[in-house]
Amino acid sequence: MATKTKAGPGKRSARENEAERRARLRKIIARLERAYPDATCALHHKSALELLVSTILSAQSTDARVNMVTPALFAKYQTAQDFAKADPRVLEQEIHSTGFFRSKTRSIIGMAQALMERHGGQVPDTMEELVQLPGVGRKTANVVLGCWFKKNEGIVVDTHVQRITTLLGLTKEKDPVKIERDLMGLVPREKWGWFSNALIQHGRRVCIARRPKCEVCVINRLCPSSRV
Ligand code: SF4
Numbered sequence: 001m002a003t004k005t006k007a008g009p010g011k012r013s014a015r016e017n018e019a020e021r022r023a024r025l026r027k028i029i030a031r032l033e034r035a036y037p038d039a040t041c042a043l044h045h046k047s048a049l050e051l052l053v054s055t056i057l058s059a060q061s062t063d064a065r066v067n068m069v070t071p072a073l074f075a076k077y078q079t080a081q082d083f084a085k086a087d088p089r090v091l092e093q094e095i096h097s098t099g100f101f102r103s104k105t106r107s108i109i110g111m112a113q114a115l116m117e118r119h120g121g122q123v124p125d126t127m128e129e130l131v132q133l134p135g136v137g138r139k140t141a142n143v144v145l146g147c148w149f150k151k152n153e154g155i156v157v158d159t160h161v162q163r164i165t166t167l168l169g170l171t172k173e174k175d176p177v178k179i180e181r182d183l184m185g186l187v188p189r190e191k192w193g194w195f196s197n198a199l200i201q202h203g204r205r206v207c208i209a210r211r212p213k214c215e216v217c218v219i220n221r222l223c224p225s226s227r228v
Contacts, residue, residue: 016169024222025170025186031218032198039197041147043067048123048148049115050074053083055140056107061098069098080121083112107135125149138177146193155183156196160203167207167225 016024042063045051050070057066073094077083083091091105098104111133115121123144124130130141142154155161157176161183165171171182187195206213212227220226 021170022186028168028219028222029187029191029195031222032195032202035218036198036201039194039201041143041197042200043143043147044070045148046074048125048144049080049083051148052111052123052136052140052144053077053108055143056104056111056135057095057098059104060100065098069095080112080115080123083108084116086112104135110134111136123148125151127153138180142180142196146196150193152189152192155180155187155192156200157183158196158200159209160200160207161196163209164199164203164207167212167223168219169224 041051043051043054043058044067045054053073054066054070057069076094077086086105086109088105088109091108092101095101095104095108114133115123118132119129125145127138127141127145130136130144131138138154139156139158142156145151145153146156157165157180162176162179165179165183170186171179173179173182183195184192202217203209206217212225214220214223214227217223217226220228
């Protein structure tokens, strides 16, 4: 029986020129907008500080797991000062279930102390200032800037965004910072925040790692890695 050859992302990319890739991306975005019009951050939060702490906790964890931990955490620690003064051994226990609890505790307390020392206890709204905080890299800063401050300063590249943009042939890079740079050159700036959240939802529901549901994927006709 003849078997269907699986297309690799490189095949179309090799043939496709820049204009064609941009045209294909426009169609991908249009279909994703219909499928995920309101895609936004899934971490529950009521302030920039809560989103910053949640995003630190979400590393190597799931948003659902973090959302189980944060209601009690945010009831107890309500300000940057509260986190800055936290007992590390107590905080470690409180966030234990999110994994990597020792390094996350160091990051949260260090971040909160830096907020107290440099920013009057407030979360800054610039990339330059955010990435100077302990435990805060570009990805975390992009989440806070995009979801809370509504500033499109960059594109969040998490594991879903990295996997799907590679499958779609939008980047050949492996390093998240280089992937982000490629995507920033392709995706219209006003869509940066939405785009990563849409891909994250698509990665959870349809383009699941190792078992993508290409048969029900709304962008399967535009994807060089489609199995259908
Ligand atoms: S589910 Fe399949 S068709 Fe859709 S983006 Fe993923 S690999 Fe491509």
